[in-house]
Amino acid sequence: MAKKEKTFRPKARVPKGVRDISxxxxxxxxxxxxxxxxxxxxxxxxxxxxxxIEYADALGKFLPDEDRPNEGVFAFQDDDEQWMALxxxxxxxxxxxxxxxxxxxxxxxxxxxxxxxxxxxxxxxxxxxxxxxxxxxxxxxxxxxxxxxxxxxxxxxxxxxxxxxxxxxxxxxxxxxxxxxxxxxxxAGEPGSVVHMTVLRAIDKYDRLGRQGVELLLGPGRKDESGDFTKGAGxxxxxxxxxxxxxxxxxxxxxxxxxxxxxxxxxxxxxxxxxxxxxxxxxxxxxxxxxxxxxxxxxxxxxxxxxxxxxxxxxxxxxxxxxxxxxxxxxxxxxxxxxxxxxxxxxxxxxxxxxxxxxxxxxxxxxxxxxxxxxGKLEDEAQSAPVVVLTLDADRMADSQAMTRELREAGIRAEMYLGGSGMRAQMKYADRRGAPIAVIEGEDERARGEVTLKDLILGAEMSKEIEDNAEWREGQPAQVSIPRANLVEEVEKMLARHSSHAGHHGR
The missing domain is CATH 3.30.930.10 (Bira Bifunctional Protein; Domain 2)
Structure with a gap:
C-alpha cells in the first residue's frame, strides 16, 4: 500500500519584529x-x-551598495532590475x-x-x-x-x-x-567622520550614563555591566x-x-x-x-x-x-x-x-x-461594542435583518448573528463581543408582536461589588419584553442608562 503523502501546512506565525493589533x-x-x-x-x-515603496536611491540614509542592497531597508529588484525599498x-x-x-x-x-x-x-x-x-x-x-x-x-x-x-x-x-x-x-574631519560620530553618540548618552560614562566614551572607551567594550573617541x-x-x-x-x-x-x-x-x-x-x-x-x-x-x-x-x-x-x-x-x-x-x-x-x-x-488615558471601549440581534429561526432571517437595519439607521452600532448556531452559542457570542444588548425574537415574542431585550451590561454589573448600584439595579431588570414597534426607542433608552451610570461611577 502506497504511503500517503503528508500535506504541507504552514505554521501560523507573525514574523519577528512585526505584530498584529486588535x-x-x-x-x-x-x-x-x-x-x-x-x-x-x-x-x-x-x-x-x-x-x-520608493526607489532605493531616493531614500538617502540607507543607500544600498553592491554587496548589501538590503542594509537598513527591505529592498527588492523590479523587472527593470532597479532596486526598490519599503x-x-x-x-x-x-x-x-x-x-x-x-x-x-x-x-x-x-x-x-x-x-x-x-x-x-x-x-x-x-x-x-x-x-x-x-x-x-x-x-x-x-x-x-x-x-x-x-x-x-x-x-x-x-x-x-x-x-x-x-x-x-x-x-x-x-x-x-x-x-x-x-x-x-x-x-579634524567632516561631520559624519568616525571620531565626530563617536563624540556625538557619547554626548547623547549623558542622561543614561552620567559624567563618568560619557568621559570614558570620549576617551579610551567603556566596558558596560555585561562586559561588552565600546571603543571611545580617543x-x-x-x-x-x-x-x-x-x-x-x-x-x-x-x-x-x-x-x-x-x-x-x-x-x-x-x-x-x-x-x-x-x-x-x-x-x-x-x-x-x-x-x-x-x-x-x-x-x-x-x-x-x-x-x-x-x-x-x-x-x-x-x-x-x-x-x-x-x-x-x-x-x-x-x-x-x-x-x-x-x-x-x-x-x-x-x-x-x-x-x-x-x-x-x-x-x-x-x-x-x-x-x-x-x-490610564485611553477611553472606555464598553459602548463601542455592537448590539447583537439573534437569529433563532432560519426562515425568519429577513425579520432579524430588518431589526438590525432599523438600529443602524438610528445611529446605533448593531450586527445580526450570522454564525448558524443555537441560542446558547449566540448568547455566548454576544458576551464575547462585549455587546451591551442582545435582541431576541422567537416564536412566542413574534406571536405577541414583541421582542426581548437582554441587558448584558447589567448582567455583568450584578456580579460586581460596586458601591451605590443596588438601588439602580432594582428598577432595571436584566431582561425585558417590549413592543416590536418600540425597538429603537427602548434600545436607545437602555444604552443611555448605561452611559449615565458609567459616568456616575467615573468609569
Missing part, C-alpha cells in the same frame, strides 16, 4: 491620531500620502515628492502624514521592524521661526492627547553648536573637559533656564562662526517661545539632544515623557522620547542640486499610545 487598541489609536490631526490642521498643515521613514519620500512636484507647490509647503514605516534591523523589546509615524513638515521656510513652530506644535499635540503640562518636556539643541564645539576642540583630556563643559551647560539651573544654557554654549563654542550661528538661532527661537507663552516648563535647551540621523543641519528637538509608571509586572517604566525632529536643509538638495530648507516633527505612534495606556 480592534480596541486600533480604536484608541484612531482617536489619538484624530486629536493630533486636529492640531496639525489647526496649524495650517495639509494631508499627504506618499507611496510605501520606506524607512516619512521624510525621505516627502523630499522626493517635493523635488518631483516643486514648481507646482506653494512655498513653504506644509504637509502632515501618518503611516507605517519599515526598518531592516534586529528587533528587540519595544523595537519593531514595522511601526507607525505621524509627521508634520514645512519645506521652503529658511528661518528658525519654522523650527520654533514645530516645537510648539509638539507641545500642543501632547496636551491634546491627554498628557498634562509638567509630564512632558520638549528639549532642543542645534547641530551647528555641536559643529562649532568640534571646531573649537580641533577635531580625545585628549583638555578636549574631553571642553566637551563636558558643553554637555553640562545649564544643568542644575532653576527650571533648566534657556538663557543660562545659551550663555554656557556661547563660552564653549568660542569664536567658531558656525557655533555662534547655532546659538543665535536658538536665542531667536527662545524669543518666539517666550512671546507665545511656552516657558521652560514645556521647552528647554538641552546639550544631550543630538539626534542620530545624519541629515539634520540645524535645530534639533526631542520629546521626553517625565512620568514614571508601573507595567503589568509592577516594574517601573520610563518612556523617554516619543517624538523628535529638526531641520534638514540638504535632503531635497539631493534631487534639485540647490538648497531647499525644511524642518519637521515626527511622533512615534505606538510608543505614545503605550504611554497613554499606562497613564
Amino acid at each position: 480592534g480596541p487598541l486600533l480604536r484608541s489609536e484612531a482617536r489619538m491620531l484624530a486629536r493630533i490631526r486636529e492640531v496639525y490642521e489647526r496649524y495650517g498643515f495639509d494631508p499627504l500620502e506618499t507611496s510605501a 520606506r524607512y521613514d516619512l521624510t525621505a519620500p516627502l523630499a522626493r515628492y517635493v523635488a518631483e512636484n516643486y514648481d507646482g507647490l506653494p512655498k513653504p509647503f506644509r504637509r502632515y502624514q501618518t503611516g507605517p514605516v519599515w526598518r531592516n534591523e534586529k528587533p528587540g523589546p519595544g523595537r519593531f521592524r514595522q511601526f507607525t509615524q505621524f509627521d508634520a513638515d514645512t519645506v521652503g521656510a529658511p528661518t528658525v521661526a519654522a523650527d520654533a513652530e514645530m516645537v510648539m506644535l509638539a507641545c500642543d499635540c501632547f496636551e491634546a492627547v491627554g498628557i498634562p503640562r509638567g509630564s512632558y518636556r520638549l528639549r532642543a539643541s542645534n547641530r551647528k553648536v555641536l559643529d562649532g564645539l568640534m571646531e573649537e576642540i580641533g577635531i 580625545l585628549e583630556p583638555d578636549q574631553i573637559a571642553r566637551v563636558m563643559d558643553y554637555v553640562e551647560s545649564g544643568v542644575g539651573t532653576e527650571e533648566s533656564d534657556r538663557k543660562a544654557t545659551l550663555d554656557g554654549w556661547r563660552k564653549v563654542v568660542g569664536k567658531s562662526e558656525i557655533g555662534l550661528e547655532g546659538v543665535e538661532e536658538l536665542a531667536e527661537m527662545d524669543a518666539l517661545f517666550t512671546a507665545a507663552g511656552y516657558g521652560s516648563d514645556r521647552i528647554e535647551f538641552n546639550s544631550w539632544i543630538v539626534r542620530g540621523l545624519g541629515y539634520y543641519t540645524g535645530p534639533v528637538f526631542e520629546s521626553d515623557l517625565l512620568f514614571e509608571v508601573k507595567d503589568e509586572k509592577g516594574n517601573p517604566v520610563r518612556f523617554g522620547s516619543v517624538g523628535s525632529g529638526g531641520r534638514y536643509d540638504g535632503l531635497v538638495e539631493r534631487f534639485k542640486g540647490v538648497k531647499v530648507p525644511a524642518t519637521g516633527f515626527s511622533i512615534g505612534v505606538s510608543r505614545l499610545l503605550a504611554a497613554l495606556e499606562l497613564l
Whole structure:
C-alpha cells in the first residue's frame, strides 16, 4: 500500500519584529491620531500620502551598495532590475515628492502624514521592524521661526492627547553648536567622520550614563555591566573637559533656564562662526517661545539632544515623557522620547542640486499610545461594542435583518448573528463581543408582536461589588419584553442608562 503523502501546512506565525493589533487598541489609536490631526490642521498643515515603496536611491540614509542592497531597508529588484525599498521613514519620500512636484507647490509647503514605516534591523523589546509615524513638515521656510513652530506644535499635540503640562518636556539643541564645539576642540574631519560620530553618540548618552560614562566614551572607551567594550573617541583630556563643559551647560539651573544654557554654549563654542550661528538661532527661537507663552516648563535647551540621523543641519528637538509608571509586572517604566525632529536643509538638495530648507516633527505612534495606556488615558471601549440581534429561526432571517437595519439607521452600532448556531452559542457570542444588548425574537415574542431585550451590561454589573448600584439595579431588570414597534426607542433608552451610570461611577 502506497504511503500517503503528508500535506504541507504552514505554521501560523507573525514574523519577528512585526505584530498584529486588535480592534480596541486600533480604536484608541484612531482617536489619538484624530486629536493630533486636529492640531496639525489647526496649524495650517495639509494631508499627504506618499507611496510605501520608493526607489532605493531616493531614500538617502540607507543607500544600498553592491554587496548589501538590503542594509537598513527591505529592498527588492523590479523587472527593470532597479532596486526598490519599503520606506524607512516619512521624510525621505516627502523630499522626493517635493523635488518631483516643486514648481507646482506653494512655498513653504506644509504637509502632515501618518503611516507605517519599515526598518531592516534586529528587533528587540519595544523595537519593531514595522511601526507607525505621524509627521508634520514645512519645506521652503529658511528661518528658525519654522523650527520654533514645530516645537510648539509638539507641545500642543501632547496636551491634546491627554498628557498634562509638567509630564512632558520638549528639549532642543542645534547641530551647528555641536559643529562649532568640534571646531573649537580641533577635531579634524567632516561631520559624519568616525571620531565626530563617536563624540556625538557619547554626548547623547549623558542622561543614561552620567559624567563618568560619557568621559570614558570620549576617551579610551567603556566596558558596560555585561562586559561588552565600546571603543571611545580617543580625545585628549583638555578636549574631553571642553566637551563636558558643553554637555553640562545649564544643568542644575532653576527650571533648566534657556538663557543660562545659551550663555554656557556661547563660552564653549568660542569664536567658531558656525557655533555662534547655532546659538543665535536658538536665542531667536527662545524669543518666539517666550512671546507665545511656552516657558521652560514645556521647552528647554538641552546639550544631550543630538539626534542620530545624519541629515539634520540645524535645530534639533526631542520629546521626553517625565512620568514614571508601573507595567503589568509592577516594574517601573520610563518612556523617554516619543517624538523628535529638526531641520534638514540638504535632503531635497539631493534631487534639485540647490538648497531647499525644511524642518519637521515626527511622533512615534505606538510608543505614545503605550504611554497613554499606562497613564490610564485611553477611553472606555464598553459602548463601542455592537448590539447583537439573534437569529433563532432560519426562515425568519429577513425579520432579524430588518431589526438590525432599523438600529443602524438610528445611529446605533448593531450586527445580526450570522454564525448558524443555537441560542446558547449566540448568547455566548454576544458576551464575547462585549455587546451591551442582545435582541431576541422567537416564536412566542413574534406571536405577541414583541421582542426581548437582554441587558448584558447589567448582567455583568450584578456580579460586581460596586458601591451605590443596588438601588439602580432594582428598577432595571436584566431582561425585558417590549413592543416590536418600540425597538429603537427602548434600545436607545437602555444604552443611555448605561452611559449615565458609567459616568456616575467615573468609569
